[in-house]
Amino acid sequence: MFWDAIAQEYDPNLDNSQQRKLLLDHLRGALEGLEIGSVTDVGSGTGAVVKELFDKKTRITAIEPSLQMMSLLKNNLRGYNYEPIYAFAEIAEYAYSDLLLFSLSINWLSDPTLVLTRSLVPGPKYVLIARQKVSHRSNLGAGSAHRAQIQSAYKVVDEKQILFNANYALLHERKEGMPRLDGSLSADTLITRLYSKQVS
Numbered sequence: 001m002f003w004d005a006i007a008q009e010y011d012p013n014l015d016n017s018q019q020r021k022l023l024l025d026h027l028r029g030a031l032e033g034l035e036i037g038s039v040t041d042v043g044s045g046t047g048a049v050v051k052e053l054f055d056k057k058t059r060i061t062a063i064e065p066s067l068q069m070m071s072l073l074k075n076n077l078r079g080y081n082y083e084p085i086y087a088f089a090e091i092a093e094y095a096y097s098d099l100l101l102f103s104l105s106i107n108w109l110s111d112p113t114l115v116l117t118r119s120l121v122p123g124p125k126y127v128l129i130a131r132q133k134v135s136h137r138s139n140l141g142a143g144s145a146h147r148a149q150i151q152s153a154y155k156v157v158d159e160k161q162i163l164f165n166a167n168y169a170l171l172h173e174r175k176e177g178m179p180r181l182d183g184s185l186s187a188d189t190l191i192t193r194l195y196s197k198q199v200s
């Protein structure tokens with residue numbers, strides 16, 4: 001699998017990069033002020049991002065189908081309260097978490113709509129999706145192939161908004177003050193969507 005082949009270079013390439021820093025700033029901005037005791041990180045990769053975002057008390061469920069990525073993740077998350085699930089998210093079984101996180105992973109799913117449909121019942125309090133807007137300059141190969149599918153995945157969350165309205169107000173917002181990626185970055189633009197469900 002592609003991710004097995006590049007796993008060893010993933011963190012060394014990104015750890016000190018501007019791209020990783022901006023991604024983390026962006027995600028931290030979105031999560032600020034939210035109370036999150038548990039997170040399901042879909043396509044967790046090496047776990048480096050979720051490790052930076054949460055402390056050792058947060059219960060982390062890390063879903064990752066690449067064995068090589070998973071082995072690095074176990075190393076990175078040593079000492080953290082985490083459960084590794086070595087599986088494709090389309091078929092993985094996982095418990096409820098307050099937050100469902102997709103950090104640069106939704107593009108890579110074979111069926112993002114299915115993953116969201118399955119994950120939203122009974123439903124996390126928050127869904128945070130960060131992805132790169134793919135342009136003709138994309139260097140991400142297969143990750144750029146799912147534009148239409150991603151739109152339909154977003155729609156799934158939007159439709160749940162109506163479904164959950166009886167008990168919940170589902171807010172879709174881009175928080176004020178969230179840092180934006182520097183437009184000059186060759187890796188295109190980062191789009192982050194935060195959905196939060198609050199008892200009305």
Ligand SMILES: C[S@@+](CC[C@H](N)C(=O)[O-])C[C@H]1O[C@@H](n2cnc3c(N)ncnc32)[C@H](O)[C@@H]1O
Pocket residue numbers: 003042043044045046047049063064065066069087088089090102103104105108109110111
């Ligand atoms: C670009 S990396 C993102 C890793 C990490 N979330 C980050 O922000 O650095 C994409 C990850 O998605 C994983 N992935 C690909 N297909 C997947 C699937 N069907 N279910 C879950 N994860 C998947 C890959 O193995 C890879 O680790």
